[in-house]
Amino acid sequence: MFVIVFLAISWFFCGRKVESILCFFFFLLDGFQIIPLSWFSLGIGLKPMDYALAYLLGIFVITVLTHNMPVWKDKIMPKFSYLFMAFLVAAIIVSRYFYAVPWGEILRTVRNFILLLSCFLFYRLSIPEIDRLKKIIFYITLCLSGVYILQAIIGAPILNGYAGGAKMDVLGVTIPRYYNFPILLPYFIYYGLYQYNYHSNRQKVFISILLFLPILLSFHRNLIISIIFILVLNIYLYNKFSSKSFKYTLLFILILLPSSGMIYDSLNSRGTINDVKAVMEGDFEAFSRTEDFAESTLLLRMSMLYERTNRMLETPLTTYMGLGLMQEATPYTMSHFDFVLGIRNEDTGEIMQVETSDIAWITLFVRFGLLGTVIYLIYYCNLFLFFWKGKDAEVKRTVCSYMLLMLITSITNIMICSMAYIVPILLEYTRMKKLKKQEPDLLKLKENE
Incomplete structure (x- = not known):
């Protein structure tokens, strides 16, 4: 696999940037x-992300050594990027010298944030190259969606990622529920809706099925509700020619949709009021069996968050800087934490202490504390406002919808703090910055004409 990395780096500096960065997305x-x-793996536990980071760092180092770095005034990184990276440095120091977390664990925890430097990579692309790259990855995602649908038909996982496989009964038909839908499918749903140019209605229907059917087959209630909510919100905001009654109907749906998942969860819980009271009183042992929450997943997530936040607030240092940059299922983690709520590790059977794929706020609070979480949210919200104020309507609707989806579903997944999901946003950010930079030149051309 390192041969592909070296080949991709050479392509980057030989004029084949789209093919090169496509290898980056492959990893x-x-x-x-x-x-x-x-x-x-190569027998030493390497993961695809390690190759992606090796590629990115290789490009970055060569660019620095050859003095081809962009000038500071170009501002190729989003606002507050450097502030967040400065916090990461502070968090590394605190984890090592105050919490005594081993260096290896710290580096494995923070390495994914190197992906914030992707802007330096994308900045070398022209706008047509960025558009071509997005289209290629869009087609790949559509193919992966077809494979995901095939999984449900044959009843066996094919794609990488945690598959699950619980049986769901739908109108008398048993369908396996798999979680491993294409990683960037949520982004490309909005890309397909607002950016892609269809050649015919038949193609539009076919691609729409490939985009939406995997989400439905995942039976991820909150994700489905959130996608519908954002679609309705966009219709409400951008459909200027609708009647007032139509808009009032949409407004009612917008108010109802976000709460529907919580209402369903409450109606199916095993005594929600008593459960919440026990959790707030710190009686976590009463819920040490996650099976007790089988029909009340929202309560489980909130209880997990409350238990870990309770621990975080014990001292001023942990309150502001988090509990540390440790890894899951290591001697350090097992000796320092004893949370009773959480998902069980498939390998060890023990409750996972610091990592979860169920709620982003646990990851943010445990890793970064209040200070780091606030800084990250400032970075995220500023990025959202950058697109919201942008003049490219298609890109604006695509990215703002995607970022809003990640924020809304942050109580049910960790997309908002997983850098792989942030990278397409940085790609669009680079494109929009380049577009803004070209505007004065385009105006001059129009004046000369």
Whole structure:
């Protein structure tokens, strides 16, 4: 696999940048979720992300050594990027010298944030090259969606990632529920809706099925509700010619949709009021069996968050800087934490202490504390406002919808703080910055005409 990395780096500096960065996305997306992960290991536990980071750092170092770095005034990184990276440095120091977290664990925890430097990579692309790259990855995602649908038909996982496989009964038909839909599918749903140019209505219907059917087959209630909510919100905001009654109907749906998942969760819980009271009183042992929450997943997530936040608030240092940059299931973690709520590790059977794929806020508070979480949210919200104020309507609707989706679903997944999901946003950011930079030149051309 390192041969591909070296080849991709050479392509980057030989004028084949799109093909080169496509290799970067190949590693970023777990070998496009098709190549077995064992092929990346080399017997030393390497993961696809390690190759993506090696590629990115290789490009960055060569660019620095050859004095081809962009000038500071170009501002190729989003606002507050450097502030967040400065916090990461502070968090590394605190973790090592105050919490005594081993260096290896710290580096493995923070390495994914190197992906924030992707802007330096994308900045070398022209706008047509960025558009071509997005289209290629869009087609790959559509193919992966077809493979995901095939999984449900044959009842066996094919794509990489945690598959699950619980049986769901739908109108008398048993359908396996798999979680490993294409990584960037949420982004490309909005790309397909607002940016892609269709050649015919038949193509539009076919691609729409490939985009939306995997989400439905995942039976991820909150994700489905959130996607519908944002679609309705966009219709409400951008459909200027609708009647007042139509808009009032949409407004009612907008108010109802976000709460529907919580209402369903409450109606199916095993005594929600008593459960919440026990959790607030710190009686976590009463819920040490996650099976008790089988029909009340929202309560489980909130209880997990409350238990870990309770620990974080014990001292001023942990309150502001978090509990540390440790890894899951290591001697350090097992000796320092004893949380009773959480998902069980498939390998050890023990409750996972610091990592979860169920709620982003646990990751943010445990890793970064209040200070780091606030800084990250400032970075995220500023990025959102950058697109919201942008003049490219299609890109604005695509990225703002995607970022809003990640924020809304942050209580059910960790997309908002997983850098692989942030990279397409940085790609669009670079494109919009380049577009803004070209505007004065385009105005001059129009004046000369």
